[in-house]
Amino acid sequence: MNQRSALPCCASAVEAVRELWQLLQANFDVVKYTGKVPVQDIDLYFCTLVYGSKTAFTSIHALWDKFEVGEKGYMTKDEWFNLCTRVRTKLPLHIQEEIWDLLTWRNKTQLAKCDFVAGWHSHDLEVRDAHLRAMAEVMKLEYYSMSLDELQARIRTRLAEDSETANFSGKTKAKILLPPGEGERRARGHRA
Numbered sequence: 001m002n003q004r005s006a007l008p009c010c011a012s013a014v015e016a017v018r019e020l021w022q023l024l025q026a027n028f029d030v031v032k033y034t035g036k037v038p039v040q041d042i043d044l045y046f047c048t049l050v051y052g053s054k055t056a057f058t059s060i061h062a063l064w065d066k067f068e069v070g071e072k073g074y075m076t077k078d079e080w081f082n083l084c085t086r087v088r089t090k091l092p093l094h095i096q097e098e099i100w101d102l103l104t105w106r107n108k109t110q111l112a113k114c115d116f117v118a119g120w121h122s123h124d125l126e127v128r129d130a131h132l133r134a135m136a137e138v139m140k141l142e143y144y145s146m147s148l149d150e151l152q153a154r155i156r157t158r159l160a161e162d163s164e165t166a167n168f169s170g171k172t173k174a175k176i177l178l179p180p181g182e183g184e185r186r187a188r189g190h191r192a
Contacts (some may be wrong), residue, residue, distance in 0.1 A: 036140040042102065043143035044155050045095045046123040051148070052089030060120050064113055074110035125151060 057063040066084040068075045075083075077100060084096045091099070103119045104111050122132055125148055136144035146154070 005045045009166075036142055039143045039146065039154065041158065042095060042098045042160060043123070044151065045091050046099055046119070047125050047143065047151050048122045048155050049084075049091060049099075049147070050120055051125065051151070053087045054124075054126070056088060060117055063120075064116060068113070074107075075116065076110065080111055083162065180186050 053063055057066065063083075064075075067079050067086070069079060080100050081096060084091055099119070100111070101108070103115050103185065106112060121129065122136075122144075125144075125146060128144075133144065
């Protein structure tokens with residue numbers, strides 16, 4: 001590869017670092033920020049959660065009715081975690097918490113149905129709403145322009161990164177000794 005073909009990549013990396021540096025400054029004002037909002041883990045997982053739940057439920061309202069107990073018009077945090085546990089797509093606990101915090105911006109103890117539906121609708125990459133598309137462009141939310149193929153590729157990459165940090169290589173020297181069960185004992189080798 002020659003240096004010229006590498007330059008656009010380097011230029012975009014420098015631009016990304018410059019934007020990140022701007023975000024980390026003490027005097028950063030979110031109201032004055034005009035840059036793009038890059039795809040975050042919460043976006044990837046939320047879009048995957050929406051996509052994965054569509055096969056099991058005929059509508060967003062059926063999903064809501066399945067997990068909101070008592071027709072009170074809001075979901076509790078326990079009900080939210082029950083939903084996250086029961087749907088096909090499994091989310092890391094910290095992502096479940098982040099999505100809860102995002103959706104419960106009005107009241108941190110109750111997830112209103114309108115906020116649930118809005119969050120679900122805005123993270124549905126299969127059915128693109130023209131109004132949401134326009135809002136996402138104005139707000140420069142990069143996740144809304146992803147295709148399903150790109151979402152799947154990004155989530156695969158993210159999961160691969162997680163598995164690398166978990167160190168499943170099996171090259172550990174630590175022995176795992178389980179306590180003996182009832183009636184069991186450990187056999188020792190004979191000494192010569």
